[in-house]
Amino acid sequence: MSGKRLRDVYITGAGAFLPGPPVGVGAMEDHIGRIGGRSSAVGRRALRWNGVQTRHYALGIDGRPLHSNASMTAHALRAALDNAGLAADDLDFLATATTQGDYLVPGHAAAVHAELGSGPMEIASHQSVCASALTALKHAWLTVRAGEAEVAATAAGEFSSRWFRPEFYEGTALVDARGRARVEADFLRFTLSDGAGAVVLEPKPKAGGLSLKVEWIDLTSLAGRFDPCMWAGSTFADRSDMRSAWSHAGPVAAHASGSIALVQDFELLKIVIRAWIGVWLEKVDTGRIVPDRVDHLLCHYSARSLREEIVGLLESTAAMIPEEKWFSNLATVGNIGAASIWVMLDAFLRSGRARRGERVLLIVPESGRAMVGFAMCEVV
Structure with a gap:
């Protein structure tokens, strides 16, 4: 690669896949199931907090899967390729993202490639929480930029609802003698949705329609400063001790201790939010982000209340971007983890709001262990 000139890279297609019909607020708990047959003590509060009106589940109301994570991700990838005017066999490189794939091993990318059914290609699996979407994007972007691929894609999928069925909690340390689930676990059951999104990258814009030139992608992990904030695989008390992880105890003991379920430390989240904002402010201070030059x-x-807190922290700073420039589809699709940003971008591009020459800033904070990613794009 010595002496090669780095190429410009463009998002030429976007696609999304949302499983099943939209499920309204009043039906969500019946859909995922009631722990111990009882209504959740925090469910209604969680839904008021997050502001989600409808979301999609890849489980039927009988608890049977309608899809796999890999099949949803492949559906979104096909939609993105079609939007770019390409076929699956045109793809040279695939980077996937997810919080929890269908298998423990192998990675999500292999499962998605198999579902896609295309010929040989290079693949890479990125696993974290929401920000893994941008780690996968950066991998695909750099691969095209370096001339290693002509057509690359990043695709992200989440099948969170399968982890929210009552049997993941009943009989474990996460449920007390009264049959109430621990708030840190129960709250997330009303926070996350299922679905997938994808984007296609090429070294030239598509001939017809709009493309996004990817100017830069920055990722910042703050894991050295914080314990896990959202995790699965350890007890609440021992989450920072890797020797206490579920694999050392074995799956049966890990389930009994509540180590298999996804949980979140909401007190730590309040601190992590300020750390995300700190990174944002640094980028404004150094000129990496110029708020007046951001059009969208x-x-x-994950929640309307978090947006309100972010806006509250930014309003008195030079980093604030007016809310009329913000685009979100959280209320209609919910928080789809790593897939959220691509489902959102697909909806934005279909909305007709983008105009040539405008700049679009993507921001993905992650509470997993305090990561935040930024990507700046220009509409061409």
Whole structure:
């Protein structure tokens, strides 16, 4: 690669896949199931907090899967390729993202490639929480930029609802003697949705329609400063001790201790939010982000109340981007983890709001262990 000139890279297609019909607020708990047959003590509060009106589940109301994570991700990838005017066999490189794939091993990318049914290609699996969407994007972007691929894609999928069925909690340390689930676990059951999104990258814009030139992608992990904030695989008390992870105890003991379920430390989240904002402010201070030059902001957040807190922290700073420039579809699709930013971008591009020459800033904060990613794009 010595002496080669780095190429410009463009998002030439976007696609999304949302499983099943939209499920309204009043039907969500019946859909995922009631722990111990009882209504959740925090469910209604969680839904008021996150502001989600409808979301999609890849489980039927009988608990049977309608899809796999890999099949949803492949559906979104096909939609993105079609939007770019390409076929699956045109793809040279695939980077996937997910919080929890269908298998423990192998990675999500292999499962998605198999579902796609295309010929040999290079693949890479990125696993974290929401920000893994941008780690996968950066991998695909750099691969095209370096001339290693002509057509690359990043695709992200989540099948969170399968982890929210009552049997993941009943009989474990997460449920007390009264049959109430621990708030840190129960709250997330009303926070996450299922679905997938994808984007296609090429070294030239598509001939017809709009493309997005990817100017830069920055990722910042703050894991050295914080314990896990959202995790699965350890007890609440021992989450920072890797020797206490579920694999050391074995699956049966891990389930009994509540180590298999996804949980979140909401007190730590309040601190992590300020750390995300700190990174954002640094980028404004150094000129990496110039708020007046941003025409559209697509910021992933898990709840309407978190957006309000982010806006409250930014309003008195030079980093604030006016809310009329913000685009979100959280209310209609919910928080789809790693897939959220691509489902959002697909909706934005279909909305007709984008105009040539405008700049679009993508921001994805992640509470897993305090990561935040930024991507700046220009509409061409």
